[in-house]
Amino acid sequence: MANITTIERARKAFWFVALWMAGVGGAMLLALPFKLLIKAGAAIH
Known part of the structure; x- marks a missing residue:
């Protein structure tokens, strides 16, 4: 009995x-595109 519990x-x-x-x-995968967009935006300016 103890084994089952x-x-x-x-x-x-x-x-x-x-x-x-x-x-x-899943949260990391959802955040990845935003992270890439922020990096791309920072590279342009």
Whole structure:
């Protein structure tokens, strides 16, 4: 019984970390075009 709860806890922790990393990665991908636009704007001026 204790083994099952440990596995469940590890599985929940894994999903939390996986979803958090996916969220951070998605935010970075969304920010990338804006970062490039800012760099391009700074290069023009």
